Amino acid sequence: KAGVTQTPRYLIKTRGQQVTLSCSPISGHRSVSWYQQTPGQGLQFLFEYFSETQRNKGNFPGRFSGRQFSNSRSEMNVSTLELGDSALYLCASSYEGVETQYFGPGTRLLVL
């Protein structure tokens, strides 16, 4: 089976812009979660989607949003980018969300 894929792998944006990141889960997985990784805060949970519904949400501002499509692919959107949004964004997939989670390679976002 193909692993979790994320596109793009690298992005450079400027403050105030918006960005959309994409995640394709392992075939058959219905749960997709998103995480932000920074040197200062480590890995933090953003949100989880299951069967096109947001099931869990972390403590991030409303500028961070996501959605999931019927084929389980997920997108994450960040509006009005700030310098502090520079991070590695990781997505993870699993069958139901409660088993082993498999991570993608991440999208590295740099905000200038």
Place this chain on the structure above:
Amino acid sequence: KQEVTQIPAALSVPEGENLVLNCSFTDSAIYNLQWFRQDPGKGLTSLLLIQSSQREQTSGRLNASLDKSSGRSTLYIAASQPGDSATYLCAVTRTGTASKLTFGTGTRLQVTL
């Protein structure tokens, strides 16, 4: 609020040594605990998952134990190799929000020749 701590933050050992990485969590109401490794600039690779009802899991040279009552888990790596060099992260999930991983701070391991 669940807090997960890993000690030590960094560790350097010569090849062939056995080693133990530690993970502590403050809330014992966990659903499961998962160990990952992360290579520089890469995503996470799942190593082992322990359900809250289990005491340990083994995969090859890796053995992970879980003691819920004391809020601790250990990852034992036998006969370390240079290819084991990476950052090791533990993560717990909570009953009721079992899809949400709360990560530890990580242990950066270097295995030298």
